[in-house]
Amino acid sequence: MKHQTLEELHEVAEVDALFPAMTRRQRLEHWAMLLERNPERCLAAFPGTEYMTLELRDKARSLDSALGIAFADPTLRAQGLKNDTYGESKRFFELTDWQLHAIVCHCHVGGTMKAGWAAVQVRSAIDKEGKLFSRLREAIAHWPVFRILNHARE
Template sequence: MKHQSRDELRTVADITAKPVYLDRTQRLQRWSELLGRDPNRSLAALAGTEYRAPRERDVMRSDGSPLSVAFEDPVLREEGLGNDTYGEAKRFFDISDEQLHEIVCYCHVGDRMMAARAAYCVRAVIGGHGVFA
């Protein structure tokens, strides 16, 4: 067998890195860690998630929100996070409307929240309970 470098192998084969598969808890932990990297970062809250019709709520998003922090991460995108909308986060992280509401809604924090607060709320979901439960 002849030794070849990766570059040499790429000319004759399609070489891709083995995909990482994270379970639900690992996905949530990663999101919490991403938020925790800059705990004082000011993030945008989503307005009135609990009052929106499901179709309208599912497409809600905001630049600089806790959802966009998750979507900025190449690992979570590789895992299948398709965008930074409410509905996509609910699907990808496999969380309820009530749980996601506690993480992103403005009714608890006003227009802005600290990343540390969002990270705390994500960790509460990992623990199997809500922040206000």
């Protein structure tokens, strides 16, 4: 069986969604709830996401990570989560690089993290969705001078 998003299915058939589309907040709350089901579970952290090139970071995956917990959930897949990569999770949950970095990067916790800790970070991203400082920091990170520095690391 091939997994397809609702958008992909709409291209070949008329689809009545059984569940309405979740908002960004609902998707993040659902992810946090999944992580809170087993708060002591050890999850793999992503090594050095802030040092990866944009292309590498978007494709990054880590076995048994918080992103894998989200992708394993049929509800989030039905809502359009396509895989467990960093880039897809950033797109689907509408997170900035800094927000997703805070949730999955090893620099905060070491090689592994507790699922409950990751849930707290996910919930923190919910409350920061419109913060001016977060938007400004994200905009500065994409200035051409910083892209040049990022390519120099390659």
